[in-house]
Amino acid sequence: IAGITQAPTSQILAAGRRMTLRCTQDMRHNAMYWYRQDLGLGLRLIHYSNTAGTTGKGEVPDGYSVSRANTDDFPLTLASAVPSQTSVYFCASSDASGGASNEQFFGPGTRLTVL
Amino acid sequence: GQNIDQPTEMTATEGAIVQINCTYQTSGFNGLFWYQQHAGEAPTFLSYNVLDGLEEKGRFSSFLSRSKGYSYLLLKELQMKDSASYLCAVKDSNYQLIWGAGTKLIIKP
Numbered sequence: 001i002a003g004i005t006q007a008p009t010s011q012i013l014a015a016g017r018r019m020t021l022r023c024t025q026d027m028r029h030n031a032m033y034w035y036r037q038d039l040g041l042g043l044r045l046i047h048y049s050n051t052a053g054t055t056g057k058g059e060v061p062d063g064y065s066v067s068r069a070n071t072d073d074f075p076l077t078l079a080s081a082v083p084s085q086t087s088v089y090f091c092a093s094s095d096a097s098g099g100a101s102n103e104q105f106f107g108p109g110t111r112l113t114v115l
Numbered sequence: 116g117q118n119i120d121q122p123t124e125m126t127a128t129e130g131a132i133v134q135i136n137c138t139y140q141t142s143g144f145n146g147l148f149w150y151q152q153h154a155g156e157a158p159t160f161l162s163y164n165v166l167d168g169l170e171e172k173g174r175f176s177s178f179l180s181r182s183k184g185y186s187y188l189l190l191k192e193l194q195m196k197d198s199a200s201y202l203c204a205v206k207d208s209n210y211q212l213i214w215g216a217g218t219k220l221i222i223k224p
Contacts, residue, residue: 042119042202042214043158058211090157096210101146101165104212106157 002026004107006091012113013081021076021110023091031096032074033104034058034066036087043090049074050096081114088112117141119215121203126221127193135188135201135218143208149177149188150202152217158202161188190220198222 004025013019025032030051035043045058049068063085065077074093078085088111092104118140127133139147146165150158164170164179164186176189188201200217207213 040123040216042216043204043212044214045211048211101163103148103160103163106159108157 004091004093004105006089006107006110008110009108010111010113012115013078015081015083015114017081019078019081019112021078021089021091021112023074023076023107024072025074025091025093025105025107026072027093027095027105028071029093029095029105030071031094032068033092033094034064034074034076035090035092036060036085037090037109038087046076046089081112083114086112086114117205117207117213119203119205119213121201121215121218123216124219124221126223127190129193129195129222129224131193132189132191133193133220135190135203135220137186137188137203137215139184139186139203139205139213139215141205141207141213144181145206145208145210147177147179147186148204148206148212149175149186150204152200152202154199161201193222195222195224 007022033048034046047066049055091107094102094104121137149161152158162177169178174191179186202217203215204212
């Protein structure tokens with residue numbers, strides 16, 4: 001693999017179900033991020049991780065959890081999905097060691113529909 | 116609060132020049148990014164500005180005025196493939212990106 005991969009590509013989920021969105025990068029980036037993108041709104045940060053073993057809350061963390069057991073993987077879990085979590089989810093990574101100028105690289109996204 | 120403003124939609128003609136503006140109010144400033152996002156795809160990096168002035172990269176240029184909280188992305192010699200959304204984002208005092216809602220650019224032949 002090259003870059004960032006996300007799985008699944010899309011998913012329809014019943015409300016109340018648990019769901020894990022997967023994200024894997026092979027660029028050895030230390031920082032990883034989860035965003036949601038909704039029509040008419042900017043990308044909103046859900047959770048982030050500056051390095052393996054640490055995570056932090058973003059702008060909209062409620063209803064979501066993450067873990068960062070190693071450098072490459074950063075799964076996002078919805079413990080009990082609700083319709084307001086219907087969105088496109090993007091995972092991103094960056095080499096934060098270089099300072100503020102390092103851009104974020106994005107995965108292809110997961111389109112999630114909660115009914 | 117933190118806020119990034121950019122026009123919702125713009126239309127331009129193939130071969131022409133278009134300027135997409137972005138104004139921001141954020142807690143701290145550690146640089147401004149422009150990304151391009153084609154429909155149904157992921158955002159991809161275009162430019163980064165941290166000092167005032169113009170950064171040129173081929174057909175695309177980006178300008179920053181920190182005192183005015185203002186940036187623009189200039190696209191020259193427009194091509195049909197430039198039809199996309201253009202996202203402005205500011206890195207705040209916590210080194211997190213604050214994103215604008217994006218400007219959808221429509222290119223007409």
